[in-house]
Amino acid sequence: MSEEIKLIRLDLGCGKNKKEGYTGVDSIAFDGVDVVHDLASTPWPFDDDSVDEIHASHFVEHLTGTQRIAFVNECYRILKKGGKCAIITPHWASTRAYGDLTHQWPPVCEMWYYYLSKEWRAVNAPHNVDYQCDFDATWGYSMHPELTVRNQQYQGYALQWFKEAAQDLHATIIKK
DSSP: OOOOOOOOEEEETOTTOOOTTSEEEESSOOTTOOEEOOTTSSSOSSOTTOEEEEEEESOGGGSOHHHHHHHHHHHHHHEEEEEEEEEEEEOTTSTHHHHSTTSOSSOOOGGGGGGGOHHHHHHHOTTOOSOOOOEEEEEEEEEOGGGTTSOHHHHHHHHHHOTTSEEEEEEEEEEO
């Protein structure tokens, strides 16, 4: 008889919209929240190297710069090696990044994800010692609905030159 392996998957800052199959974590005890914890404070109530997957949709932009560093450091601490974290934020060139006055400055942008690599920091930002994480990162975009029917070349042009082309920034970081 084989033993079922249970994956630990967290939906951080889930609010009322916890992702199915995930443990919901939020600072407010909304329906569906399984763990009430202020994710801006550390440490989080999870063991080192215990989590397989993290989902954080429209949460990170509410953190200050210092809190964002603590966020990725805690993700790194609790994720298993090879564990991944999906982060979705409003794209910095969309009014979605600025409309909610609880969003913190600066908006989350693609450049931030370079800082999550220990090797990249050693070469490009050796003065930045607050990051303790080491992630590989990839990212992409959810496009404005009117652009989704256009070809890839046009979409790339729009991303470069048109405000509102990208609605959200979708990143996946994987613990090295």
